Amino acid sequence: DAGVIQSPRHEVTEMGQEVTLRCKPISGHNSLFWYRQTMMRGLELLIYFNNNVPIDDSGMPEDRFSAKMPNASFSTLKIQPSEPRDSAVYFCASSVPGQGEIGEQFFGPGTRLTVL
Amino acid sequence: AQSVSQHNHHVILSEAASLELGCNYSYGGTVNLFWYVQYPGQHLQLLLKYFSGDPLVKGIKGFEAEFIKSKFSFNLRKPSVQWSDTAEYFCAVILYGQNFVFGPGTRLSVLP
Numbered sequence: 001d002a003g004v005i006q007s008p009r010h011e012v013t014e015m016g017q018e019v020t021l022r023c024k025p026i027s028g029h030n031s032l033f034w035y036r037q038t039m040m041r042g043l044e045l046l047i048y049f050n051n052n053v054p055i056d057d058s059g060m061p062e063d064r065f066s067a068k069m070p071n072a073s074f075s076t077l078k079i080q081p082s083e084p085r086d087s088a089v090y091f092c093a094s095s096v097p098g099q100g101e102i103g104e105q106f107f108g109p110g111t112r113l114t115v116l
Numbered sequence: 117a118q119s120v121s122q123h124n125h126h127v128i129l130s131e132a133a134s135l136e137l138g139c140n141y142s143y144g145g146t147v148n149l150f151w152y153v154q155y156p157g158q159h160l161q162l163l164l165k166y167f168s169g170d171p172l173v174k175g176i177k178g179f180e181a182e183f184i185k186s187k188f189s190f191n192l193r194k195p196s197v198q199w200s201d202t203a204e205y206f207c208a209v210i211l212y213g214q215n216f217v218f219g220p221g222t223r224l225s226v227l228p
Binding site for chain 1: 150152158159160161162165206216218220221
């Protein structure tokens, strides 16, 4: 299995531009998570989906952020318009609950976003 | 509020020294516990996990962790660190029915 796939790996954009980050979870995993990692705040859960349905988006910082999961194999995180304070590494993770246990999360390589 | 704390922000050790990184959580119910490692420039990888059974859990690369329920702790240990262990280490907790909560991370620097 290729693991969780994220694209692009690096994105440099100017303030005000729209940014779209993409994630392909591991096949068969039914939960998908978007995290943001910064030096100041560490790892923050932005939103997670279960069976393609957004369950908790309370971590999404503001209305400029939106996430979709149109099918079980693809999700996007969009920032519009982007601001310099959005600069961070954005991780996607997926999991599948095991029998009688909460599934561990498998992380993608991350997208390093720089907003100038 | 539910939280995960890690005792040290940055730990600096020489090679062959022993390592213990502290992790405490504030939940009172059944929890699943994890340690993840993030090597420089890479994504998070699972080191070890505890779901039930023997509270002493062995993971990859010689790491182990001990779950002490009475202390709400899940400390990570390694008897002899190597330069290649330089990384950031995250403790994470799942309370049943809820999501991962990650600790703030501990940066480990191992001097050759």
